[in-house]
Amino acid sequence: VxxxxxxxxxxxxxxxxxxxxxxxxxxxxxxxxxxxxxxxxxxxxxxxxxxxxxxxxxxxxxxxxxxxxxxxxxxxxxxxxxxxxxxxxxxxxxxxxxxxxxxxxxxxxxxxxxxxxxxxxxxxxxxxxxxxxxxxxxxxxxxxxxxxxxxxxxxxxxxxxxxxxxxxxxxxxxxxxxxxxxxxxxxxxxxxxxxxxxxxxxxxxxxxxxxxxxxxxxxxxxxxxxxxxxxxxxxxxxxxxxxxxxxxxxxxxxxxxxxxxxxxxxxxxxxxxxxxxxxxxxxxxRSPLTAISGAGNLLADSYDILSESERRKLAVDISEEIVWLTGLVENILSMTRISAKKLVLHKQDEVIDDVVGEAVKQTERLLRNRHFEVKLPDDVVTVPMDGKLIAQVMINLLENAARYTPPDSAISLTVEVGQHLTVSVADTGEGIPDAIRSRLFERYVTQEKEIVDGHKGLGLGLSICKAIVEAHGGQISVMDNVPKGSVFTFTLPMEENL
Structure with missing residues (x-):
């Protein structure tokens, strides 16, 4: 019928x-x-x-x-x-x-x-x-x-x-x-x-x-x-x-x-x-643009009276805000492509260590005040994937963990190899409220908690992660960490599905 x-x-x-x-x-x-x-x-x-x-x-x-x-x-x-x-x-x-x-x-x-x-x-x-x-x-x-x-x-x-x-x-x-x-x-x-x-x-x-x-x-x-x-x-x-x-x-x-x-x-x-x-x-x-504008104006107006370390700090702040804005725009563009069903994967064999390294580099500013640990396989592992998109998944998960955990919290990124490639991001924050757990991977869903860096986010990160992982033929999920916090895990096939 x-x-x-x-x-x-x-x-x-x-x-x-x-x-x-x-x-x-x-x-x-x-x-x-x-x-x-x-x-x-x-x-x-x-x-x-x-x-x-x-x-x-x-x-x-x-x-x-x-x-x-x-x-x-x-x-x-x-x-x-x-x-x-x-x-x-x-x-x-x-x-x-x-x-x-x-x-x-x-x-x-x-x-x-x-x-x-x-x-x-x-x-x-x-x-x-x-x-x-x-x-x-x-x-x-x-x-x-x-x-x-x-x-x-x-x-x-x-x-x-x-x-x-x-x-x-x-x-x-x-x-x-x-x-x-x-x-x-x-x-x-x-x-x-x-x-x-x-x-x-x-x-x-x-x-x-x-x-x-x-x-x-x-x-x-x-x-x-x-x-x-x-x-x-x-x-x-x-x-x-x-x-x-x-x-x-x-x-x-x-x-x-x-x-x-x-x-x-x-x-x-x-x-x-x-x-x-x-x-x-x-x-x-508005928040990063205000910070960039303020730092830029201060550099322009007081360049001669600022010390070298102060000028360097302002330049670093501007750079970090630009990096954050770039990530925000990337998420918006990714969601636009996903909504229009125009997400295209450019798969090739990628060394997982390189993809993890790129994700850690992009989130270094947010992770500087955390006890951050990366656990990688001893051997070199290559997996068919779109390296840029999978790095974006890791970046979104790490940024999410950093934003919802206080300073000096423990955050870890673990990569395990078996029948599938398994990547886990664990934190020791307050965990995911039951009220939004079932909707966590939907668009525009955010936690009503204090944000450490002042950027609330658009509620797009996890939904983008889900779309990218599923496009690769994998799965993504969340569970409670012990004794507290959350663990986000996604899996990818080790071989290309023909």
Missing amino acids: DCDWSSDVCSSDLVLVKTISPWRYPLLTGKQKDILKMIQNGIIVGGFDTLKNAVKTVSIMVLVTVLSIFTGRMGVENESIIMIFLLGVLFTAVLTSSRRWAICAALLCALLFNFLFTRPLYSFLIYGTNDLMLLVFFLITGIVSGTITSRLQNEMRLAGQNEHTARILYRIASGFLSASGRENVVKKAELLLKEYTQLGGTIHLDLKESGKGFEINGGNGTLGILEIRDGEPDNSQLLIVNAICRQLGIALERERLVADREKIRLAMEREQQRSIFLRSVAHDL
Whole structure:
């Protein structure tokens, strides 16, 4: 199934399309509703039901006739024998699906009683007034009691049908409630249609071919048409098809609203992130630029009166701020390439010692007041990688460790070789709060702690690390250090994946 809210077509065994003027009919027309009601009340029955009711009626007539003849030969009076025929009328009303069979049974019983038990015997003539009155009252009583019994029976049958229909409708509604996602909703509609209507063949929507379509309506009009190509629902299945189409329309409308709400949420989130990013850029650019401007102005205005060591210190400060700005711009450019999916790897075999050395050199200013230790393999190790990007990963991790640890803290960078190259940066700071641990590698996520060097950062470093490492086919993770602090670890394949 291939479903997309931005597309007009969802292809499946059950396919929804937007339509202009297809040949269609409403879910249940007035005439179809009347027919369905007549079926439920037993007014309209099929040929098989008619034959079955006729067999039941004839069987009951034969049974009560035999029983009446037997009791008549025992000397039972006609007034008692006629009660046996009345019992046959009641049984017919109970066992058949329409009151017309009870009326037919009453007429047949009256004729049989007249033929077999009134004088002259074996004739339909009636000479006695008492016999005539008895037959008239029997006929009236039989028709009335049979009609009442049949009506009660039909009401009980209809109540059972309504209960069964209500259970089916409830299951259909519950089935759609448990489905989420447009694709799953369409699949659920197909399964429910097959389960409760037993329609054979493929369910498909194709307006270019003839067929009867059922409208699928939503809050803003018709969402599509459900066309059953192989087979056609009979009158007893129309109610179920109606319910499925109605619930499908509600579910599709719900999914559309959910998708729209998600788009709005994502748009608001992107706008919020953009605002945070711009504020962070303004803040992080202002601080080093102010320092560079101040140091430069001081050198220009007081160059002659400053000592050599003071001039050198100002120059070093300017250089360090420029290095920091360069790293910031590199991160911004990297994230731009990652967002545009234009991150290109220039892989070649790199000596891991050289890559680590470059990263340590770039972060020397931040690590000067830390107990920093590097642990490298004894042998020379070469790994296929983009050396510049992997060095940037190490720089970001080391800068992150330095910013969130106080002076004289211990920071270490460890490289281990096994099935993969494993690089770990450990610190002894306060660790990662649980509130942001799961989002730590997302963009614009930063820790709300005091920053040692005054540069808060944009919250891009770790997300860039994750993108670069995964582009190399590796993984990156964070765990707690013992006794305190954090350990960031990433792995790289030792061989190029072909």
